[in-house]
Amino acid sequence: MITPGAFYAAIDGTWPAAEIMCAGPWTIRNGQGGGKRVSAATAEEPVVDLTQAEDAMRAIGQSPLFMVRQGEEALDRLLDTNGYTVVDPTNGYIAPVDKLTDVPIPRVTAFAIWEPLAIMEDIWAKGGIGPARLAIMHRAKTKTAILARHNDKPAGTAFAAIHDGIAMVHAVEVLPHQRRRGVAQWIMRRAAFWAAENGASHIAVLTTAANTPANALYQGLGFTHLCGYHYRTAPENT
Structure with missing residues (x-):
């Protein structure tokens, strides 16, 4: 049985960013202009602050962008509280x-x-x-x-x-x-x-x-x- 976690890993594996880095609890993707899927940060554990991810993305010349996956309601609320706007709800089949x-x-x-x-x-x-x-x-x-x-x-x-x-x-x-x-x-x-x-x-x-x-x-x-x-x-x- 394929789990959502395996599905998300397959996105990274089949549409790879130019570089993937860690910044504390965050995975930072360097997309080099390849679009949101290879440029969005994801949280690998519960987070209460966005600063580390925002700083890491700006350091590589990317505007802060986050992917919110299924089950990450707390992250979604945190981003909403900080003024982040929802873009491109996407279905995985x-x-x-x-x-x-x-x-x-x-x-x-x-x-x-x-x-x-x-x-x-x-x-x-x-x-x-x-x-x-x-x-x-x-x-x-x-x-x-x-x-x-x-x-x-x-x-x-x-x-x-x-x-x-x-x-x-x-x-x-x-x-x-x-x-x-x-x-x-x-x-x-x-x-x-x-x-x-x-x-x-x-x-x-x-x-x-x-x-x-x-x-x-x-x-x-x-x-x-x-x-x-x-x-x-x-x-x-x-």
Whole structure:
């Protein structure tokens, strides 16, 4: 059984920060411009003060940002009291890989490829996934990228990596004119086949709570909501 703790560890393992440091009870991530997931601090034990984490993040040129995980209500209240604003409530989904390997993938529909092709980088760029996030992908260990096609044209791409038996899919991006045609489903199924071939027992994915189509997709594919998190951003950023 996959626990929320194992799920959160898989986020770090499959979408790694450039550097992870300890500052007392805090884990500090140096994201180097790669977005919130690799830049947010987390508390590894109960805390009553934010100063140590705030100072550590500012010391590496990052504005204070915290990830509040499931069960961290006391931290959430502390951040709220200090004026931190909620950003991007996110759902974490997981499924056994065999939930998604029960349907054969049609020929020339989706491929597992590493390193990413130029067309894949172009699709990501159109979705705002640029060099800093590509650098995150290269830092992961057991990894692949997925290229999906529809009507003999490139349609979408994603990144997947494995940590402790969990294959987590990140950076799912489908070209606007190729959406609502099942492309994302085939991306996830190809990722599951790759995960099974590389020894993973489960496949996982993250999506914001506000992304109604993505939540419906993952639920429809048989994923179970396991846990979640949200960020709290510094008052200076609001």
